[in-house]
Amino acid sequence: MNFVPLYIIGIILISYILVETFFIYKRAYKRGLELGISKSQLNETTRSSVIFSIVPSIPILIGLITMIPLFGDVVIPWIRLSVIGSVSYETYAATAIKGAVGLSSLTENLQVYSTAIWTMTISILSGMIILIFFYKKYTTQLESIKKRDKRWSELLIAAMFMGLVGTIGAQQITIGGYNTLALFISVGIMAVIGGLSLKFKWLEEFALPVSMLGTLIILYFVIGGTL
Amino acid sequence: MNQESYINNLHKHGKRFMILSSLFMLTIPFVFSFIHNAWPTLDLIKVGFMTVGAIYIPIGIIETINYAPMLGVGATYISHVTGNISNMKLPAALSAMKQAQVEPGSDEAEIISTLAVASSSVVTILIILVGVLLLLPYLSIIDQYLGTVTDYLVPAIFGALGFVFIVRHWKLVIIPMSVMLALFYFVIKDPSVQPVFVPVASLLSLLTARFMYKKGWIK
Numbered sequence: 024m025n026f027v028p029l030y031i032i033g034i035i036l037i038s039y040i041l042v043e044t045f046f047i048y049k050r051a052y053k054r055g056l057e058l059g060i061s062k063s064q065l066n067e068t069t070r071s072s073v074i075f076s077i078v079p080s081i082p083i084l085i086g087l088i089t090m091i092p093l094f095g096d097v098v099i100p101w102i103r104l105s106v107i108g109s110v111s112y113e114t115y116a117a118t119a120i121k122g123a124v125g126l127s128s129l130t131e132n133l134q135v136y137s138t139a140i141w142t143m144t145i146s147i148l149s150g151m152i153i154l155i156f157f158y159k160k161y162t163t164q165l166e167s168i169k170k171r172d173k174r175w176s177e178l179l180i181a182a183m184f185m186g187l188v189g190t191i192g193a194q195q196i197t198i199g200g201y202n203t204l205a206l207f208i209s210v211g212i213m214a215v216i217g218g219l220s221l222k223f224k225w226l227e228e229f230a231l232p233v234s235m236l237g238t239l240i241i242l243y244f245v246i247g248g249t250l
Numbered sequence: 251m252n253q254e255s256y257i258n259n260l261h262k263h264g265k266r267f268m269i270l271s272s273l274f275m276l277t278i279p280f281v282f283s284f285i286h287n288a289w290p291t292l293d294l295i296k297v298g299f300m301t302v303g304a305i306y307i308p309i310g311i312i313e314t315i316n317y318a319p320m321l322g323v324g325a326t327y328i329s330h331v332t333g334n335i336s337n338m339k340l341p342a343a344l345s346a347m348k349q350a351q352v353e354p355g356s357d358e359a360e361i362i363s364t365l366a367v368a369s370s371s372v373v374t375i376l377i378i379l380v381g382v383l384l385l386l387p388y389l390s391i392i393d394q395y396l397g398t399v400t401d402y403l404v405p406a407i408f409g410a411l412g413f414v415f416i417v418r419h420w421k422l423v424i425i426p427m428s429v430m431l432a433l434f435y436f437v438i439k440d441p442s443v444q445p446v447f448v449p450v451a452s453l454l455s456l457l458t459a460r461f462m463y464k465k466g467w468i469k
Binding site: 024025028029032033035036037039040041043044045046047048050051052054055057058060064065067068069071072073075076077078079080081082083084085087097099101102104105106107112115116119120123124133134135136137138139140141142143144145146147148149150151152153154155158159161162165169174175176177178179180181182183184185186187188189190191192193194195196197198201202203205206207208209210212213214217227228230231234235238239242243246248 | 251253256257259260261263264265267268269270271272274275276277278279281282283285286288289290291294295297298299300301302303306307308310311313314315316318319320323324326327328330331332333334336337338340341342344345346349350353354355356357358360361362364365366367368369370371372373374375377378379381382398399400402403404405406407408409410411412413414415416417418419422423426427429430431433434435439441444445447448449450451452453454455456458459460463468469
């Protein structure tokens with residue numbers, strides 16, 4: 024199979040996304056200064072988001088390796104995981120299609136291979152299509168709720184987020200075992216750092232990364248890992 | 251410039267970003283099929299959409315509606331191109347907003363969230379790139395050490411993040427969490443299917459929040 028053209032598209036696509044992201048970032052930064060947010064706050068937001076994002080990127084990288092045998096090359100997993108996709112979605116999609124046709128690897132049949140990447144691409148574009156056609160209208164509506172009742176619009180967003188917290192929390196508790204343990208270790212570390220950061224403001228920036236990493240380290244030893 | 255014209259510009263820019271990115275993404279299967287002369291047959295397409303499309307198209311739509319108000323405009327556009335929203339972009343945005351002490355949904359939150367998601371996206375893209383270039387031969391060793399605990403990354407993030415929000419809005423979490431607990435204990439027992447219920451829990455949470463707000467139980 025010839026993957027070279029796909030590498031070229033991948034490089035162009037990912038560079039394009041980096042450039043657009045940079046422009047949106049720059050504009051937001053400028054607008055932030057206009058709104059009276061201090062330069063140091065804007066820089067701190069950037070720094071702490073960079074720190075936070077390092078650890079969750081590693082499982083994505085590991086997911087990438089597990090996808091290589093499925094696709095016979097690194098290029099498709101690389102593009103899909105740099106852009107739009109998530110590890111669980113990609114692996115499920117490829118496995119489901121190959122299973123439905125009864126193959127052990129996608130590379131055995133080029134038609135199945137191309138079907139898999141067509142379906143994966145089209146399916147995941149649904150969110151973007153919604154954004155292209157309906158998003159502006161949707162934000163206008165949210166904006167009008169905000170004008171009518173500011174407090175309710177804040178609670179509305181908090182309530183939506185509670186749907187996520189409630190679902191993931193309940194999921195981790197019903198799975199039980201180390202998942203539940205991890206959930207509560209993380210709560211515990213956050214509670215301690217949260218309390219301390221009332222006194223030491225600089226700690227706040229590290230609260231989430233430290234809770235996450237601390238939980239994983241404790242869990243590693245609880246499970247019986249050694250150095 | 252006021253906030254309204256900033257947002258309008260962002261929509262214009264964002265739409266172009268979405269259209270060009272989706273076209274680029276479609277060139278990947280197109281070029282693959284073209285150079286290998288391997289086009290999906292109608293039967294195969296049907297299989298693909300029954301197994302993958304039927305699940306992921308509705309999820310894509312519902313997730314967008316659900317997460318957009320929390321992320322704000324700029325962050326929504328970026329995160330829909332760069333992916334990994336619920337496990338990474340959303341936690342990054344919420345943690346940044348909390349740290350900057352801005353209320354999600356406010357003009358300031360829009361900015362903070364955009365900066366957070368943009369930085370987070372660049373970090374992931376770079377780590378994956380470096381990983382592919384340098385670490386590929388060693389990844390199995392990394393996996394050996396980290397593999398045992400990376401399965402627990404989701405509770406490790408959501409414990410801390412959930413705690414922060416529950417402390418502030420504890421009344422809002424009672425109903426959605428209890429209903430989901432009951433549902434997952436007795437009916438939907440497969441953990442890989444459970445996250446699909448986020449929008450259901452969000453809707454339930456919205457309705458109960460509205461009720462409590464009207465009753466004056468939350469202010």
